[in-house]
Amino acid sequence: METIMTPDRSLVIVEDDATFARTLKRSFDKRGYDVVVCEDKDALLRALETAVPDYAVVDLKLGSGSGLECVKLLSGRDASMRIVVLTGFASIATAVEAIKLGACHYLAKPANTDDIEAAFGRAEGDISVPLTSRPTSIKNLEWERIHETLVETGFNISETARRLGLHRRTLARKLEKRVVK
Known part of the structure; x- marks a missing residue:
């Protein structure tokens, strides 16, 4: 079955994980x-020289910087662009900033194509979203911080321990108790 391309279905994916980007593409x-797939802000700038897409999927944490820079750049080129930010390190602060900078939605990884496409279609907030009465546990917060630091250090255990102030x-x-993916 052949799919016909329409001009209003152009998409840029800004993602430094080549495998994930290839799968999404x-x-x-x-x-x-x-x-079009771009691995960083520089590649995005080059891609925007030829066309401005209608949709964008931006990873929050790029190896060479913050995906928030890309969100600002994209929304500056076209305020009507539907931008979805993906992250493995979700936080309230980055979600708020992403929306302020022009993203229409913010999704925690793992997110699939259905989730992303649904986020493109959501023009307004949903007041029926249930409020959770259970706060994030200290163990989960600790694990998120450990994993984030592991990624920052290229999974160097000694450097991660030093940065976290742990032996x-x-x-x-702690790592033996949970598998790092």
Whole structure:
């Protein structure tokens, strides 16, 4: 089955994880989007020289910087662009900033093509979203911080322990309890 491209289905994916970007691209290609993948802000700038897309998916944490810079750049080029920010390190502060800078939605990874496409279609907030009465646990916050620091250090255990102010063996014990993906 051949999909016909329409001019209002252009999409840019700003993602430094090549495998994830390739998977997203393939999935959106099948849905009829004309997809361009950029690994960082510089590649995005080059892509914007030839065309401004209708949709964008931006990873919050890029190896060379913040995806928020890309959100600002994209919304500055076209305020009507539907921008969805994806992140493995969700926080209230970054969600608020992403929306302020022009994103229409903010999704925590893992998010699939259905989630992203649904987010493109959401023009307004949903007041029926249930409020949770359970706050994030200290253990989850600790694990998120450990994982974030591991990523920052390229999974160097010694450097991660140093940055977190932990003994290396203490960090190793914590990591044994949870598998790092």
